[in-house]
Amino acid sequence: MAKKHKNYPTEFKEYVSKLIVLDGRKQVDVCNELKIPYDTLHKWVSSYRKKQQDAEKAKQDQLLTASEYKELFEAERLKRLEIEEENAILKKAMHIFTQEKK
Known part of the structure; x- marks a missing residue:
């Protein structure tokens, strides 16, 4: 039998990722509470962290002109x-x- 994959809304994925990244919750605890596979949650968190790093890098890449400064x-x-x-x-x-x- 093939496993049936559950699709989660993007907002839910981001919320759960914030619980781990920003609130410092443990992935294992969140997996058990929400009944989400550990590998799935790990992918969400990795994606969220990469998105944060990219946003931070883009922010740092913006240089101010003299008039803006x-x-x-x-x-x-x-x-x-x-x-x-x-x-x-x-x-x-x-x-x-x-x-x-x-």
């Missing part, structure tokens, strides 16, 4: 200034609210 630097500087201003306001408010009323 300047824009990014300006955006970060403005964000930092806003945070510093918010912190100053919060410190003043904390000082006002913690003073004893006479």
Whole structure:
């Protein structure tokens, strides 16, 4: 008799792979819980890891031009200034609210 192969949805494969790669679960435990053959799960995880590595490599391959770098630097500087201003306001408010009323 030929074995009947079960087809799993792509979303399910990715979810299970994330359980192992990102959450640190053991493949054997996940196999037993979900009744998935170990070899099948191993292929899913390998494929997911390769996809992650390719995405990371593509991200690293993108180089910034000088103008893009300047824009990014300006955006970060403005964000930092806003945070510093918010912190100053919060410190003043904390000082006002913690003073004893006479």
